[in-house]
Amino acid sequence: METTWEQQLRTAGLRVTRPRLSVLGVLAEHPHVDADTIATAARTVHPSISPQAVYGVLKALVGSGLARRIEPAGGPALYELRVGDNHHHLVCRGCGLIADVDCVVGQAPCLQPSDAAGFAVDEAEVVFWGLCADCQVARRTHVHGTNSAFEEGVIA
């Protein structure tokens, strides 16, 4: 697995560098992370890595299709290594937890708009909003505000 990243980088026409391997390592362990968390985690392996290097690496990875960038409303961009399978995401309104959902249909775009209004659609992005199991419990226990942040448009 370790060497695979090296190969993948080369295949993508990218040089194999320490910052890139560190970032890939972090992404492999954490399915959905923001740039800042990646920088912090990567520093345990490569202490001198700069935040901007992380942005640069991520841009290169996304640009070459090795990683995917998702931008849930109300938070920083997140990155994941799972690419090419056009899956979707569940986002928790309470704690920001993200889970993957397999796409029912196979290829992108998995959905077609009822009226495309002249658009050539190449991707249908689906985000399911709700409460994760833990936050549902926390809500019911009525300790309103236990789980920090993200409090806002909860519909129920």
Added chain:
Amino acid sequence: METTWEQQLRTAGLRVTRPRLSVLGVLAEHPHVDADTIATAARTVHPSISPQAVYGVLKALVGSGLARRIEPAGGPALYELRVGDNHHHLVCRGCGLIADVDCVVGQAPCLQPSDAAGFAVDEAEVVFWGLCADCQVARRTHVHGTNSAFEEGVIA
């Protein structure tokens, strides 16, 4: 129509103020606008309105259900008056143009994830990415880069 806003504000328990009426006026004319554009446009009617007032008004409108906030990846948040019908959006990768798409199914969430992973889902947000009619032409005419900005992950 003019007076309806006043009524709607009152019904929502909000005071009727000049900044709020100005912002509502702008939103009624432009279906999908960002806060900055709203501020600029509102100033033609109410010159002294401050940018922060616009943020305040928008937060109040969204909070009371009179407006909806959407946040397409890679751009500032946009606001629209069309609420309560759970419709979706088409976004142009070329120029950022946004079009509404009626939801095929009626109520939210219109879609259910195949495996909710314990989440209580209350909304399915769908964004269709592609090229609008104009940008398709511009692309074909090969004047690459005519339509500013937004250039990046075009799949085709």
Added chain:
DNA sequence: CTCTTGATTTGACTGAATCAAGAAAGCGAG
């Protein structure tokens, strides 16, 4: 008309991300 409460202004501030210039490292050719 007056008073209370809610809204707006003003101005400072945060967080995420980009840009630019110089230094450093990858890696192919010799």
Added chain:
DNA sequence: CTCGCTTTCTTGATTCAGTCAAATCAAGAG
């Protein structure tokens, strides 16, 4: 193995969207 070109990383400044807080101002109930 070494050279040297090119890509990538570092450092530091800068933008952009949006928030926060204190003070002023106005809506509208009484």
